[in-house]
Amino acid sequence: MSVHVQNSRMTTAKLRQMKTAGEKIAMLTSYDFTLARLLDEAGVEILLVGDSASNVVCGNQYTLPITVDEMIFLTKGVVRAAQHALVVCDMPFGSYQVSEEEAVRNAIKILKESGCDAVKLEGGEEILPAIRHMIQAGVPVMGHLGLTPQSVNQFGGYGLRAKEEAEAEKLLHDAKLLDEAGCFSIVLEKIPADLAERVTKAVSCPVIGIGAGNRCDGQVLVLHDMLGLNQGFKPKFLRHFAQLADDVKNAAGQYVSAVKEGSFPSAEESY
Ligand code: KIV
Numbered sequence: 457m458s459v460h461v462q463n464s465r466m467t468t469a470k471l472r473q474m475k476t477a478g479e480k481i482a483m484l485t486s487y488d489f490t491l492a493r494l495l496d497e498a499g500v501e502i503l504l505v506g507d508s509a510s511n512v513v514c515g516n517q518y519t520l521p522i523t524v525d526e527m528i529f530l531t532k533g534v535v536r537a538a539q540h541a542l543v544v545c546d547m548p549f550g551s552y553q554v555s556e557e558e559a560v561r562n563a564i565k566i567l568k569e570s571g572c573d574a575v576k577l578e579g580g581e582e583i584l585p586a587i588r589h590m591i592q593a594g595v596p597v598m599g600h601l602g603l604t605p606q607s608v609n610q611f612g613g614y615g616l617r618a619k620e621e622a623e624a625e626k627l628l629h630d631a632k633l634l635d636e637a638g639c640f641s642i643v644l645e646k647i648p649a650d651l652a653e654r655v656t657k658a659v660s661c662p663v664i665g666i667g668a669g670n671r672c673d674g675q676v677l678v679l680h681d682m683l684g685l686n687q688g689f690k691p692k693f694l695r696h697f698a699q700l701a702d703d704v705k706n707a708a709g710q711y712v713s714a715v716k717e718g719s720f721p722s723a724e725e726s727y
Contacts, residue, residue, distance in 0.1 A: 468640035481674025492537035507546040531570035559586035578604035580630025599634035603646035635659035667693030
């Protein structure tokens, strides 16, 4: 029997057991109650309220503008829906970089007000003191290395990270530091598959990949992207598991026609 189905609620300890057992972990982003309930029922083990909400929910070009209070608002709905999945909330840009004290204060605020299980933050050695303080305070932390979208202005785009040996070695070093500090998991975004495998083997915590090949302990995708809601966005690593943009447009188009021709609502649909 898989680790996941033995007990109904996912925990950070069970995620470690899944890594040890070689059982892959399925994580998706989630931003609202209705879809979170479906993802939870489908067996998704980690629901990430990603700061990608800034893009796919709010329509911003970057993840940078979203605030702690906006993340808490979205996370509350996901928490209410999750019967089994572990719910992780992204700490938005600016909420953990200024000082360790502010980072811990914001992490505790997110946990207390949203009811989520854990937080995720982007970066390695630079933010290690903040991560250590959070973990000491009892906040479960997920790390995020490789392409870290909050640093888009530093990187100058969303290209593949850690192609060169020096950056690859720094990433491996950072992953070991996060693991030793007690992160319960690490996301690796858009890095070569061989490097992702090296990191996965080098750390004791589960490694979740996005654009990092299939030798990680699990995978994550942005929900709107994998559902095909975001038609213009099709990087090499993304698989569309549905084409919902077409379905939504067809349904809305049929509704518009039915309203305009007066066939909706019918007699049966009226009181
Ligand atoms: O915000 C987000 O959606 C993420 C995933 C891409 C891992 O951080």
